[in-house]
C-alpha cells in the first residue's frame with residue numbers, strides 16, 4: 001500500500017545503529033513510502049528491517065550525498081532524515097554541507113537527530 005511520500009534516510013557511521021533502531025521503532029509509519037538511502041546506510045536498514053524496500057545510491061563519500069541532493073533539487077524528496085555525527089571528521093564534509101544546504105534551500109523537513117525525527121513522526125507527516 002503506497003502512502004506516497006519519498007523519504008531519504010542517511011546516517012554517518014557512528015550514527016547508523018541509532019538510525020537503524022529509529023527505523024525499526026517506526027517501521028509501521030515508514031512502510032509504504034518510497035525510501036532512498038546512501039549505500040551503507042541502506043544496507044544496514046535492509047538487514048535490520050527486511051520488510052522495508054530501500055533504493056540505494058552510491059555511498060556518501062563516493063557521491064551518494066550528492067545523488068540525494070540532486071533528488072531534492074528535482075523536487076523528488078519529501079523528507080530528509082540524516083543522522084549526522086558532529087564529533088567525527090568526514091572526508092566528504094563539503095558534500096554533507098551541500099546536502100543539508102539543499103534541504104534548506106528547497107524547504108523540505110530535515111531531521112539530523114533522533115529528537116527531531118521523533119517529532120516529525122509525532123506530527124503525523126507520514127500518516
Ligand SMILES: O=C(CO)COP(=O)(O)O
Nearest residue numbers: 038039040041059060061
Ligand atoms: O556518508 C554518508 C553521509 O554523509 C552516508 O553514506 P553511507 O550510507 O554510504 O555510509
